[in-house]
Amino acid sequence: MQHENSLTRRAAAYGVHFFTASGIIPAALAVREIGSPQCDPRIVFLWLLLATVIDAFDGPLARKYHVKRFAPNIDGRTIDDLIDYLTFAFIPLLLTWRMEWLPPGTGWTVMLAMAASLLGFAHVHAKDEQRGFFRGFPSYWNAFALYAGVFSSLYSPWLTAITMWGLTVLTVMPVWVIYPNLAPQRWRIWILGGAALWTLTLIAILWQYPRPSTGLLLISLAYPAFYTYASWYCRRYGSES
Structure with missing residues (x-):
């Protein structure tokens, strides 16, 4: 037995x-x-x-x-x-790069983001599982790409490029972003539940892609803002969070 x-x-x-x-x-x-x-x-x-x-x-x-x-x-x-x-x-x-969501002549800069993510994944402290954090922007480029199509269609490819370049720098910087599955118990339900609701808003954006309503776009951006705040708060206050 x-x-x-x-x-x-x-x-x-x-x-x-x-x-x-x-x-x-x-x-x-x-x-x-x-x-x-x-x-x-x-x-x-x-x-x-x-x-x-x-x-x-x-x-x-x-x-x-x-x-x-x-x-x-x-x-x-x-x-x-x-x-x-x-x-x-x-x-x-x-x-x-394939969809040409970046300004003419700048498409190649996606390779800088790719390289930064390689360094991020390979860093020995890429994941602080004990405290529940990623080091640097955790390469959520799948979400970025979805917004890239929207930003380039509704506003300007330069908004997409500037956002990508900024996130590229943050990928290799010693900033700390919360690991959803390992978030403090107090925050976990909000982070995971919010992620589920955010996913539904992104699916709704796909229904109108690449030109969703302004209201839907703003609603979808609420979760990334909350996630950023939660990461800062939990890192600063640690066990008190």
Whole structure:
């Protein structure tokens, strides 16, 4: 009975690794759409959304099923980082370049953001899991890319470029952004619940993409503002938060 129980736990742990690795499927389909002659960015964003959902659940599952103990031959963190870099950084930035959402002659600067994200992912203190923070802007380029199409269509490609360049600098700066799944208990329900509502507003924006109503756009920006404030507050006040 004990042997069977051990086999079950090992199977569950390796199953979590396969679940994490399944993020490569929406990543590949997103790249396929980017390379199509008539690229529809909404389809790319939906594939990236699926990859984000997988990423949101694999961490808690890995901790629940103790993958480091029962599936030690595979480093789930390496799989997670590789797929996260593709789906949170490389692919959305590639889409931004492909759709020409930056001013003429500046599209190549997405490579600076890609490089900054590489450095961010590779930094030894990229994740402070004990305190629950990311170091630097945590390469949420998938969200940036969605707003890039809106900013460039409604306002100016220069707004997109300036935002991207600023986030590129923040990616390698010693600033700290809260890790949603590891946020202090007091904040976690607001951060995770707000993220769910924010996702719904982004889906609503896709329905009107790339020219949503001003009201919907402003509502969608409320959560990033709250998330930024929560990160600052929790980092400053620590356990008091």
